[in-house]
Amino acid sequence: MYQQMIFVNLATNDLETSKKFFTELGYAINPQFTTDECACVVISDSIVAMLLTRKRYQDFTSKEIADSTTTSEVLLCLSAESRAEVDELVDKALAVGGSPAGETQDHGFMYGRSFQDPDGHTWEVAWMDPAAIQG
Structure with missing residues (x-):
């Protein structure tokens, strides 16, 4: 396929x-x-x-090209296999030049954090409990 x-x-x-x-x-x-x-x-x-x-x-x-430091042109979200993987990627992004973007979202079955890259593009990283997805 x-x-x-x-x-x-x-x-x-x-x-x-x-x-x-x-x-x-x-x-x-x-x-x-x-x-x-x-x-x-x-x-x-x-x-x-x-x-x-x-x-x-x-x-x-x-x-006109958006100034992503002052205008939101897109929200990008990457999936993660675990809550720990969410934290690992976002913490790494913050350590290497990214900046925080928004609050941590913790709904129990779904967990996410976000960061901005050096150009201000917002990247979200999210984990969702597979059991919650199934029903």
């Missing part, structure tokens, strides 16, 4: 800082799709973040 992928394209003010941030979180940069204007961050087999300089991002849109 075909595995559909998602390619999230994000404008960055400093490509090298963004690359360093995401590699320090443990993600790989795919050199085949990385240039001096963009970086291909492999988050999973089906999720890729394309980090684009603002100049390169503008090549794909006629709209």
Whole structure:
């Protein structure tokens, strides 16, 4: 069966800082799709973040590019296998240059935290109890 992928394209003010941030979180940069204007961050087999300089991002849109430090253009949410994995990834993001984004959400069966990357994009990390999903 075909595995559909998602390619999230994000404008960055400093490509090298963004690359360093995401590699320090443990993600790989795919050199085949990385240039001096963009970086291909492999988050999973089906999720890729394309980090684009603002100049390169503008090549794909006629709209004004949002200033993600003051405007919310998207909320990205990554799943986690456990509450501990949520904490591990968010704590690591905060330690390597990210900033807090919102309060911890703890509903017992669902747990999530969020952070902003160096460009202000909001990334949520969430765990949900599989038993709660089943019914």
